[in-house]
Amino acid sequence: MKTHFIAIGGSAMHNLAIALKDKGYQVTGSDDAIFEPSKSRLEKKGILPQEMGWFPEKITPDIDAVILGMHAHQDNPELAKAKELGLKIYSYPEFLYEQSKDKTRVVIAGSHGKTTITSMILHVLNFHQKDVDFMVGAQLEGFDCMVKLTQDNDFMVLEGDEYLSSPIDLRSKFLLYQPNIALMSGIAWDHINVFKTFDDYIEQFRKFVASITPGGVLVYNEEDPEVVKVVENAENYFRKIPYKTPEYEISNGKVYLKTEMGDVPLSVFGAHNLLNMEGARHICQQLGIMDEDFYEAIMSFKGASKRLEKVEREDKGTLYKDFAHAPSKVKAAVKAFKEQFKNEKKYGFLELHTYSSLNPAFLEQYDHAMDGLDEAIVFYSEDALKIKRMEPISPEFIKEKFKNENLRVFTNAEDLHAYWNTLDKTNGVYLMMSSGNFGGLDLTK
Incomplete structure (x- = not known):
């Protein structure tokens, strides 16, 4: 079976592409940008696109299935060619x-x-x-x-x-x-x-x-x-x-x-x-x-990746990272952390960077989400708001919605990193909650 992936580099899409390759299918794909680990994993299987971009000439009548990723847009030229040829177009779940x-x-x-x-x-x-x-x-x-x-x-x-x-x-x-x-x-x-x-x-x-x-x-x-x-x-x-x-x-x-x-x-x-x-x-x-x-x-299950996952640090400090960004996930992670480490000083860092988490109407869902931590820190990027074409948000507004007057709020990565570098990571325990990377923060050092 011959399959072609439009937006093959996504975390889900590249895994499906690899699975089909392993099953013996003929697999090709395109994308306008592919990052690690997708890039090296696709390359290892011999299905990494040779150049980035969209190429309608890749879409040929002999393709049995075109698999369309969310990263692609409705006006994608490869998608248009697939429609023109009457090829069967599937979403990932389909x-x-x-x-x-x-x-x-x-x-x-x-x-x-x-x-x-x-x-x-x-x-x-x-x-x-x-x-x-x-x-x-x-x-x-x-x-x-x-x-x-x-x-x-x-x-x-x-x-x-x-x-x-x-x-x-x-x-x-x-x-x-x-x-x-x-x-x-x-x-x-x-x-x-x-x-x-x-x-x-x-x-x-x-x-x-x-x-x-x-x-x-x-x-x-x-x-x-x-x-x-x-x-x-x-x-x-x-x-x-x-x-x-x-x-x-x-x-x-x-x-x-x-x-x-x-x-x-x-x-x-x-x-x-x-x-x-x-x-x-x-x-x-x-x-x-x-x-x-x-x-x-x-008994031997150590957790899913980035779900209260312990990070091995050079200084042996106790630090966990968690994918939590939605309010219910943040509250659950903080509750678990407080229960597990009752006697240690507890630091909680949360990065807001999804459309939902930066929406003023949605921020009310975070009320008291960081309560009970000895130090609670929220980071969001003002530059990210501009890129997403969203209205500015003040640190005071964040504190109000979290209902936490002691909250530290950082709006640029440099200030966050400077604060991070002042902390002795061997003193206390750290919970880092984000689906991003805190502006490039290295959690192992």
Whole structure:
């Protein structure tokens, strides 16, 4: 099968391209910019475009599938040529469904926790050498690629994202998967540049639940009232399995899960991680993994990439980085950090740089998000606001919306880095929350 990727360099797209190459497909692609690690990974597989840009001449009648990434625009010249030739054009999720329509599809959805839960499930399955196809949004220890596609596997585990499918397909990605088994971890308004109201956002989850195949299974977080409402109001038939935070204790800095089989020591911390773990356990049950086997495997799970991930520093300081940027994720990460490090001085850094996080109407969602930290720091770039063509935001406005008078606010990277360099990283513990890089801050030094 001959496939061509428009915007092959994306974190998701390049992994799918590699998976198809490994499956024996003929793969080509284009992009106007490709960065690491995508660049070297594509190059290693021999599918890195020789030059950057869009080349309509690459689009030929013998292409079986054109896969369109979100990075491309509607007026992309390669897309126009594909339409002109009448080629089949897929979004990323649409193509994944085509690859898995004859398998049992397991889809993990939710505003927060979906990457971690998917990662936990795959860790357990890999530990017990149970082979499945998958797509996950973070690099996992023990896995070379974030996408795996085969002819023979019976199951496909998919991280289900509510964001748009492609520039020409404005459906939420997870609406294309039609799960046989699903999980919903939580609902907290996000992506407000696309979903203008909270109800519009919730509607995507209503549709997701409605897309579960007849007689399927939904594992859901019964501690989230919005999730419970969506599940209770669903009109289609499926089996409902609720889950909640399990009992646990922290002893000498180590988290122990309380189970019928005794205390299970864990390598991760935070109530939200244990809640995610409980959801993963129920999904693994559906895949034939008994609880005893689940606990044996989960003890060695160290977390998904950039999800309360410990950073090895030259000075041996204690620092964790987390992808948290949406309000619910920030609050969960801060809560976990405060609980785990009760006696240490706690520093929390948050970078605001997504469209949602910099939207004045959305900033109210961050109220009290950084409370309880000994030092709370928020960074956003005034230059980034200009680039995004957004209105200026004052540090005072940030403090007001966070409802935290002691908040330190930095609006340019130089000042942030200067402050960072004054801190003794071996004194206290540090939580760095961003889907960016704090203006190029090196967290290892």
